[in-house]
Amino acid sequence: MFSRALKPVVSVAAQNGAKTFSTTSEMQIKVAVLGAGGGIGQPLSLLLKHNPLISHLALYDIAPFTPGVAADLSHIDTPVKVTGHKGPEQLGDALQGSQVVVIPAGMPRKPGMTRDDLFNTNASIVRDLSLCIASHAPEAIVAIITNPVNSMVPITSEIMKKAGVYNPCKVLGVTTLDIVRSSTFVGEINGDDPRCVKVPVIGGHSGITIIPLLSQSQPPCKLKDPEKIDTLTKRIQEAGTEVVKAKAGFGSATLSMGYSGARFTNAILRGLKGEQNVSECAFVKCNLSEAEYFATPITFGKNGMEKVLGYGKINDYEQKILCAAMPELLKNIKKGVDFVKKYDK
Numbered sequence: 001m002f003s004r005a006l007k008p009v010v011s012v013a014a015q016n017g018a019k020t021f022s023t024t025s026e027m028q029i030k031v032a033v034l035g036a037g038g039g040i041g042q043p044l045s046l047l048l049k050h051n052p053l054i055s056h057l058a059l060y061d062i063a064p065f066t067p068g069v070a071a072d073l074s075h076i077d078t079p080v081k082v083t084g085h086k087g088p089e090q091l092g093d094a095l096q097g098s099q100v101v102v103i104p105a106g107m108p109r110k111p112g113m114t115r116d117d118l119f120n121t122n123a124s125i126v127r128d129l130s131l132c133i134a135s136h137a138p139e140a141i142v143a144i145i146t147n148p149v150n151s152m153v154p155i156t157s158e159i160m161k162k163a164g165v166y167n168p169c170k171v172l173g174v175t176t177l178d179i180v181r182s183s184t185f186v187g188e189i190n191g192d193d194p195r196c197v198k199v200p201v202i203g204g205h206s207g208i209t210i211i212p213l214l215s216q217s218q219p220p221c222k223l224k225d226p227e228k229i230d231t232l233t234k235r236i237q238e239a240g241t242e243v244v245k246a247k248a249g250f251g252s253a254t255l256s257m258g259y260s261g262a263r264f265t266n267a268i269l270r271g272l273k274g275e276q277n278v279s280e281c282a283f284v285k286c287n288l289s290e291a292e293y294f295a296t297p298i299t300f301g302k303n304g305m306e307k308v309l310g311y312g313k314i315n316d317y318e319q320k321i322l323c324a325a326m327p328e329l330l331k332n333i334k335k336g337v338d339f340v341k342k343y344d345k
């Protein structure tokens, strides 16, 4: 995943025999993970501890064992400094100076629940964290993993607007797991290495709002039968539920999400570092549809999202499922916006 960035750079002085050794982490970047003690937070932090573009990893959670997670990770022999912060009184310290904030804080689904069923618990968690980001790290790029992503991105955006620090390029909903799953499933069908398969996934991140564009798969998906395409599309849309059911009450996807969150964070970091044409899909503010926020391929730059790449030509089937998704997506977004308005009163 980090192959392009992992390569250590031996300085000229070192080549001449002097005992200096530097890595590509020379640009000092602090990343804060909010919800770092959880099922996603821990593997995500483990992967980020290996990212040479990060100089400081601040782990925050309300869980009392958070300093222990930080102590544990800090013993790994990579140059990333790790600090642990527990409880709201230590959140400011975790955020101060962070250029990137990743949020996996909040409750996961149990069997029988929809992502929207998490709204009541997770909306206030994300609101309170966003208020603190607005005051302690207003310039940070915020990557939101917490579900329902379709509503949490509007919540953070509205909080940032109220605080007068909103930059739409810096509030990003993480949908990478949908892309990772699509690559895996198409790779299995095609007999291709999934790392070489690219399938854009647009719309949102819940049930029917997840729209994989199988017609744009690279290399092309070998399935041609419309019924089989429909079955695969539904499998991608329901893949989170597949994990929730299999975990039987013990949470939702954590390891594949830790991987996906680390991959997304790495894309943000590469953009921050000035690398060109780094792209991933994300749920962002854009005007590609009647929805204010929409998942689409984007590129990253020094300010977070650089360009909305859009989704190009889609076929009739994809157009149909996109139309079917819009009412749900609009409802999810409105729920987030209204939550912040109501909180104001």
Ligand SMILES: NC(=O)c1ccc[n+]([C@@H]2O[C@H](COP(=O)([O-])OP(=O)(O)OC[C@H]3O[C@@H](n4cnc5c(N)ncnc54)[C@H](O)[C@@H]3O)[C@@H](O)[C@H]2O)c1
Residues within 6 Å of the ligand: 034, 035, 036, 037, 038, 039, 040, 041, 060, 061, 062, 063, 104, 105, 106, 107, 108, 109, 118, 122, 125, 129, 144, 145, 146, 147, 148, 149, 174, 175, 176, 177, 178, 205, 251, 252, 253, 254, 257
């Ligand atoms: N975007 C995606 O693709 C995706 C994928 C998987 C899971 N998720 C979502 O990610 C969230 C976390 O999932 P998980 O499996 O890690 O759950 P988890 O219960 O294992 O961990 C959540 C962590 O959040 C912490 N937390 C709760 N309130 C907090 C607060 N106010 N401040 C800081 N930390 C707080 C908890 O203490 C816990 O450590 C869920 O909402 C889940 O639905 C999203």
Ligand SMILES: O=C(O)C[C@H](O)C(=O)O
Residues within 6 Å of the ligand: 108, 109, 115, 147, 177, 239, 240, 241, 243, 244, 252, 253
């Ligand atoms: O399905 C969930 O509740 C978690 C996550 O959104 C996923 O897609 O795995």
